[in-house]
Amino acid sequence: MSRVGKARVGLYEVSGDALQRTHKSCPKCGPGTFLAEHPDRRACGRCGYSESKGPPAAKGKKPKPA
Numbered sequence: 001m002s003r004v005g006k007a008r009v010g011l012y013e014v015s016g017d018a019l020q021r022t023h024k025s026c027p028k029c030g031p032g033t034f035l036a037e038h039p040d041r042r043a044c045g046r047c048g049y050s051e052s053k054g055p056p057a058a059k060g061k062k063p064k065p066a
């Protein structure tokens with residue numbers, strides 16, 4: 001039991017989790033195809049789908065005009 005390394009499990013968890021969280025799947029191609037990450041948008045290299053990430057929230061907070 002103790003020979004099953006904790007490090008091994010940790011590695012799988014970290015890499016798998018990071019991949020799934022940073023890459024969103026394409027709504028057109030399905031969950032097997034992931035969108036490429038760009039600073040301001042994501043794009044699918046397969047079908048050409050792209051979506052905007054929206055404005056960066058870190059740059060100054062402006063209250064929305066009601």
Ligand SMILES: [Zn+2]
Nearest residue numbers: 026029044047
């Ligand atoms: Zn696609």
